Structure formats: C-alpha cells, structure tokens
Amino acid sequence: MGSKELGFDVVVRGDTRDYIKPGSYVFFQREKEHGGGFWLGQAYxxxxxxxxxxxxxLRQGIEYLMSIQRIEPQLGGFHDDPDDFFLRSP
Structure with missing residues (x-):
C-alpha cells in the first residue's frame, strides 16, 4: 500500500518489507496500545x-507530503557559483 506519485509506502502492524527504495517516505503503523497513528520518515x-x-x-502525513511536493519546484536547488548568486523573496 502506498503512492508512487508522492513516493511513500505504508507498513501496517504485523507487515514487513524485504526492500524499501532509498529516499522513499515510509509510514509505520504504531500499536494501538501505544496510541496508534503512524511514524512518518524517510528511509535510506x-x-x-x-x-x-x-x-x-495517515491523512496528516499524506497532506504533509503533498505540501512538500508543492513547494519543491520553488526551492530552486543549491547554487554555489558566486557570479550566479541571488536572493529570492518568499
């Protein structure tokens, strides 16, 4: 279970994965006795x-991943060329 568009996978209680693609986001379901919900992280x-x-x-986590996907194009990457330096206002 997961989404290829957002690059995440969901591991529910009692389930395992033989392989997780490095850099992908993963939700790990918590035990109900410990409050339920999911841990969200990035696996390498x-x-x-x-x-x-x-x-x-799960909904909060997916909304968070969607917000990351929306702002990624605005980040512009890292440029270390001093002749090409610029500051961009938010």
Missing amino acids: DDWFGFVIEEPVS
Missing part, C-alpha cells in the same frame, strides 16, 4: 530519519 540504506517527530494520522 543505513538509516531512517523522522520527517515529523511525533506520530500522525
């Missing part, structure tokens, strides 16, 4: 980084 070969530092609902 050797670590998992939390994107949101508290458990969220």
